[in-house]
Amino acid sequence: MSRPLSKVTGWALLIGLSFFLIGPLVNLLLWAFSSRWPYPSLLPEHWSLRWWRFVLQDHSIAHAVWASLSTAPVVTLLSVLLCLPAAYALSRLPVPGGRFWMISLLAINAFPKFGLYIAIATLFFRIGLIGTYWGVILIQLLGTVVFMVWIPKAAFDAVPRELEEAARDCGAKPLAVFLRVTLPIALPSIAIAAILAFLAAFDESQGTLIVGAPNITTMPILMYRLVSSYPQPVSAVFSVLLGLPSLTLLLLVRRSLLSGRLAAGFGV
Amino acid sequence: MSEVAFLALEGLAKSYGSFQAVRALSLQLREGELLSLLGPSGCGKTTTLRMVGGFTAPDQGSIRIAGEDITKYPAEVRPTGMVFQRAALWPHMNVWHNVAFGLKIRRVPRPEIYRRVRETLELVGLPDSGKKYPPQLSGGQAQRIALARALVLRPKVLLLDEPFSNLDAQLRLRLREEVRSIQQLSGLTTLLVTHDQAEALAISDRIAVMESGEVLQECNPADLYTRPANLRVARFVGEMNVLKTELIGGALKLFGECARHHSLDALVDGPVTVAIRPEDLVLEPGQGARIESVSDLGHALQVHLQTAHGPVRAWTSRKTLRPGESVRPGAQRCLLYREDRLLLEISAREVSDAPST
Numbered sequence: 001m002s003r004p005l006s007k008v009t010g011w012a013l014l015i016g017l018s019f020f021l022i023g024p025l026v027n028l029l030l031w032a033f034s035s036r037w038p039y040p041s042l043l044p045e046h047w048s049l050r051w052w053r054f055v056l057q058d059h060s061i062a063h064a065v066w067a068s069l070s071t072a073p074v075v076t077l078l079s080v081l082l083c084l085p086a087a088y089a090l091s092r093l094p095v096p097g098g099r100f101w102m103i104s105l106l107a108i109n110a111f112p113k114f115g116l117y118i119a120i121a122t123l124f125f126r127i128g129l130i131g132t133y134w135g136v137i138l139i140q141l142l143g144t145v146v147f148m149v150w151i152p153k154a155a156f157d158a159v160p161r162e163l164e165e166a167a168r169d170c171g172a173k174p175l176a177v178f179l180r181v182t183l184p185i186a187l188p189s190i191a192i193a194a195i196l197a198f199l200a201a202f203d204e205s206q207g208t209l210i211v212g213a214p215n216i217t218t219m220p221i222l223m224y225r226l227v228s229s230y231p232q233p234v235s236a237v238f239s240v241l242l243g244l245p246s247l248t249l250l251l252l253v254r255r256s257l258l259s260g261r262l263a264a265g266f267g268v
Numbered sequence: 269m270s271e272v273a274f275l276a277l278e279g280l281a282k283s284y285g286s287f288q289a290v291r292a293l294s295l296q297l298r299e300g301e302l303l304s305l306l307g308p309s310g311c312g313k314t315t316t317l318r319m320v321g322g323f324t325a326p327d328q329g330s331i332r333i334a335g336e337d338i339t340k341y342p343a344e345v346r347p348t349g350m351v352f353q354r355a356a357l358w359p360h361m362n363v364w365h366n367v368a369f370g371l372k373i374r375r376v377p378r379p380e381i382y383r384r385v386r387e388t389l390e391l392v393g394l395p396d397s398g399k400k401y402p403p404q405l406s407g408g409q410a411q412r413i414a415l416a417r418a419l420v421l422r423p424k425v426l427l428l429d430e431p432f433s434n435l436d437a438q439l440r441l442r443l444r445e446e447v448r449s450i451q452q453l454s455g456l457t458t459l460l461v462t463h464d465q466a467e468a469l470a471i472s473d474r475i476a477v478m479e480s481g482e483v484l485q486e487c488n489p490a491d492l493y494t495r496p497a498n499l500r501v502a503r504f505v506g507e508m509n510v511l512k513t514e515l516i517g518g519a520l521k522l523f524g525e526c527a528r529h530h531s532l533d534a535l536v537d538g539p540v541t542v543a544i545r546p547e548d549l550v551l552e553p554g555q556g557a558r559i560e561s562v563s564d565l566g567h568a569l570q571v572h573l574q575t576a577h578g579p580v581r582a583w584t585s586r587k588t589l590r591p592g593e594s595v596r597p598g599a600q601r602c603l604l605y606r607e608d609r610l611l612l613e614i615s616a617r618e619v620s621d622a623p624s625t
Contacts, residue, residue, distance in 0.1 A: 165352070166352060169343055169348070169350045171370050171374055
């Protein structure tokens with residue numbers, strides 16, 4: 001008796017959850033393709049691509065797309081290059097005060113960041129980084145560090161020592177052990193960390209607004225302006241655009257993450 | 269040892285803080301010999317093996333292989349091949365690449381890699397497993413592949429770290445015989461770490477019994493079983509009755525009799541501890557021991573007896589029972605023993621390294 005019951009509850013939960021998760025997205029998509037959608041109607045009265053044309057032809061929007069796409073991937077790459085060695089060191093080497101560093105990375109995210117950004121902006125102003133590309137890169141990098149250290153560190157911790165020792169026993173030098181054994185086994189988690197870092201950089205608005213103004217306007221910052229000064233379909237179109245990079249990323253890594261073989265290997 | 273040692277450990281010592289894992293350990297292995305380090309967990313046997321493999325740096329002492337001092341070499345350049353307790357196969361590579369890994373690192377030409385991997389997989393009895401991934405292998409298969417991964421590099425010394433301990437009983441017996449025959453065929457000098465005395469007795473040329481970082485006794489399996497150096501070794505290898513009694517006027521008081529033995533001549537009167545194996549006791553009609561229970565071991569009957577010295581186990585074959593005789597609980601028997609099978613220690617000196625009888 002308990003099985004069919006729990007099945008019913010399961011479906012109810014699933015439907016409820018999809019209503020909250022997918023409902024707003026559907027609504028967003030409908031708005032993006034509508035030209036008129038007065039209150040009581042269930043669906044838009046007029047369908048059109050006119051707001052897409054409007055958005056894609058707008059120069060400030062093209063600039064914002066470029067500003068976002070030229071910063072977030074670079075931030076992700078830098079984050080990987082800087083944080084992976086740190087994560088490996090914290091996992092495998094006797095780093096003095098290792099726990100302190102791990103906790104302090106979390107502490108950055110434990111408080112509202114606005115105060116931190118104001119303080120950093122003051123510093124950046126002195127050294128001439130306000131309104132520059134590298135200023136924005138640095139401020140976005142800050143928000144990614146916590147993912148790119150904590151998650152890969154846990155992944156490196158989970159690689160059994162014997163697997164590395166077996167590789168050394170077969171003649172592999174430390175770098176080869178890392179590149180051919182440790183890194184491939186930790187890769188699924190590192191990929192997830194990199195996606196989170198990309199999304200954090202791509203969505204970052206507070207720090208980018210303070211440090212990047214007035215020269216650099218990324219997509220989330222432009223979003224604020226669009227929401228307040230244009231009709232609703234414009235921000236809907238823009239939201240869809242904003243979601244595209246993450247969607248593409250997820251589809252790209254889906255296959256390797258879900259293949260199961262890498263995940264299954266952890267229990268050896 | 270008079271012959272030239274192929275693997276020589278001299279005065280190896282390793283401490284972790286105040287804990288001395290290995291103390292001044294010296295061992296020599298001839299070429300092609302299999303020596304087991306046997307002992308309870310924490311006795312230093314694994315630490316010793318890891319020092320030979322290059323994964324733990326000794327505080328003192330030296331390790332030589334074929335005359336070459338390798339003490340300072342890192343693991344990756346040592347001519348040793350190790351099989352770990354949990355096979356430690358790389359989960360992201362299939363069996364073929366696991367075995368070929370070391371050859372690729374050494375930049376062996378591709379045709380030769382192909383040939384050697386195939387030969388080695390055949391040697392361990394899994395010629396068609398190349399495309400499988402480690403999670404698809406059974407425990408025994410994984411351990412065979414781990415062995416192949418070590419053998420394919422033709423190490424001078426093979427190191428086995430309790431490789432059979434995670435397998436079920438039947439598979440453990442079969443695999444250890446296979447490993448032994450591969451080892452003998454290829455003439456590989458091998459160091460095996462185990463806590464299983466039956467395993468050590470079954471496949472070793474020599475056994476070194478370890479406790480608290482020291483070698484208690486080092487000899488061949490037969491001698492270890494019949495002539496354990498002291499009670500600590502005796503308790504660890506095989507079944508043993510350990511009984512407390514005393515020497516009176518140069519005679520040993522045991523099972524209701526006082527017997528003079530030549531070996532007792534030099535000893536002073538006082539409390540002693542004797543050890544005797546269950547199969548070295550013979551049951552005869554008479555008094556002195558009461559049968560408590562009998563259990564059938566298959567190859568023998570195990571008789572539990574109560575004596576003046578406490579409980580005693582004796583193994584008796586059905587064939588030695590006289591017609592009509594049976595061993596029944598409650599019956600009285602007289603226990604006989606062979607003097608030369610008796611291990612005797614003066615009780616006060618039991619914990620020291622006093623030479624035994």
